[in-house]
Amino acid sequence: MDHVWDFQTVFASWPLLSQGLLNTLKLGLLTLITGLFFGFFVGLGRYSHNRWVNFPASVFVEVFRNTPALVQIMWFYFAFPIISPFDIDAFAAAALGLGLNTTAFCAEIFRGGIQSIHRGQWEAGKALGMAYREQVWRIILPQAVVRMIPAFMNRVVELMKMTSLASVIAFGELMHQAKAISAYHFNPIESYTVVALLFFVVISPFAFLVYRLENRFRK
Numbered sequence: 001m002d003h004v005w006d007f008q009t010v011f012a013s014w015p016l017l018s019q020g021l022l023n024t025l026k027l028g029l030l031t032l033i034t035g036l037f038f039g040f041f042v043g044l045g046r047y048s049h050n051r052w053v054n055f056p057a058s059v060f061v062e063v064f065r066n067t068p069a070l071v072q073i074m075w076f077y078f079a080f081p082i083i084s085p086f087d088i089d090a091f092a093a094a095a096l097g098l099g100l101n102t103t104a105f106c107a108e109i110f111r112g113g114i115q116s117i118h119r120g121q122w123e124a125g126k127a128l129g130m131a132y133r134e135q136v137w138r139i140i141l142p143q144a145v146v147r148m149i150p151a152f153m154n155r156v157v158e159l160m161k162m163t164s165l166a167s168v169i170a171f172g173e174l175m176h177q178a179k180a181i182s183a184y185h186f187n188p189i190e191s192y193t194v195v196a197l198l199f200f201v202v203i204s205p206f207a208f209l210v211y212r213l214e215n216r217f218r219k
Contacts, residue, residue: 003189009190013177019177028159031099035105038106039104043114046108060104065108070165070168073093164199177195
């Protein structure tokens, strides 16, 4: 196949790609913060022995963990406005789909991390007269978070890759912009190659950090 590589049209469309990169980072950061914040409370709910707390938390996790993120994004964009009075745009639909999906996975990381702490640590807190909240914040979480960090970093890597799913509802992240440039200039090889490199530049530092942390905690 005689293909002449020509990146000039891609570089000429850099404002479009840089806007896509910015939108990708915004979507990734927002859904990560959402997932960590709500995942903490849902994870505590999953760990709770109170069935009125545990049951809804478990249902939430199972629903969003066992359905594809792509389906969740499309459901919020196409179905949610029909059954609710709210009309949401592509960014909101993508943020809801990815945010709730990330919340479910973060909740399981929190639950697993808390569960890994020996029961004796809870009993030591009780013996010192600490309330449940004090036991969580002063004894359990400081130990559990160290064990959770590699899992959270892996989740960040996965989440950044999943932002490309938002292109199916025409949100202007990197993949969507590359698709537009490719269609306009007929240069799919160059457009998608540049997007792959941009994703690699953004994600590889997190992947490297995961390896370093895993090696450090393995010692």
